Amino acid sequence: MTLTASHRPVLADEITDKLRGMIHSGEWKLQQKIPAEPELMARLGVSRGTLREAIKALAHSGMLEVRRGDGTYVRATSEISGAAQRMYKDHTQEHILEVRIGLDTQAARLAARNAKPEHLAALKALLTERRDAWNSEDYAAWARADWDFHVLVAQASGNPLLHELYVSFGGVFHADLLRQQRRSGFNGLPDEGHGELVEAIEAHDEAAAVDSVNRNLNSCAEWLGV
Structure with missing residues (x-):
């Protein structure tokens, strides 16, 4: 026809x-x-x-x-993510970090409430991968593992829309991580927002999870100068 x-x-x-x-x-x-x-x-x-x-x-x-x-x-991976990536080009690092604070803290709170054993096992594996990459000076792999860790926290929140919005930060997040890594004295393995966060999620301690994320993002803000 x-x-x-x-x-x-x-x-x-x-x-x-x-x-x-x-x-x-x-x-x-x-x-x-x-x-x-x-x-x-x-x-x-x-x-x-x-x-x-x-x-x-x-x-x-x-x-x-x-x-x-x-x-x-x-x-x-979605129209939401595609539109968000276009929008990020028109905003400052400060604006982007402020939005991330909202998403990260809510993801951490919900993950402490909803994470499953398989999420925790995968988060711990990514922490090991992140540490090994940093120690071997494979900074691309370190940034990728760090990003995958944060995406998995968002997925563990149990809120698929929050997870989808968080994924849209991929390109910006990578650029910021590698920009920080090039600065003298930068610590690529902070426990705040990572190891501490996993412990809080495993303990179902929502307040501790949020506090750990806030301390990590405050450190990010200092290194980015925002």
């Missing part, structure tokens, strides 16, 4: 939803290049024009980034 003009937008919306689902499910990771057009066209059973409409829609929402001559990459 030949598609009419009225059918094309409906099909493009359907393909957009399928691509969105692939990204959201983790089939394609952040910063990963998605398959080339011919492969996606065959897999989804659509024309090049329909596929490009869908990719354009997700690029506009901030989930995908089309790099001319290179391909298309995953930029965010």
Whole structure:
């Protein structure tokens, strides 16, 4: 059947939803290049024009980034995250840190209430990975493990919207961590907001969890000069 003009937008919306689902499910990771057009066209059973409409829609929402001559990459795992990343470019480090304080403290409070044994085991494993990377001077791996730790605290909160909002801080968080790491005397293994936080979560002590996060973020603010 030949598609009419009225059918094309409906099909493009359907393909957009399928691509969105692939990204959201983790089939394609952040910063990963998605398959080339011919492969996606065959897999989804659509024309090049329909596929490009869908990719354009997700690029506009901030989930995908089309790099001319290179391909298309995953930029965010949801429209919320994509929009947030665009917004961060227009705000100061101080504004971003103030928002993080709100999200981090609430994530810590809820994690102390809702975290499951598997969350605690994964958090402890990330602390070990973070420590080993720092001690071996693999600062990229250290920053990645530190970020994964904080994302997991947000996930352990049991609030999927808070977790999704927190994930949107990924690029900013990495940049700030590596900026701090380059400063002389910086301690890359603070116990506040990390080891202490895990102990508070394990003890279901919401107040101690929030206090640990606040002390860690106050230290971050000092190093960033905000």
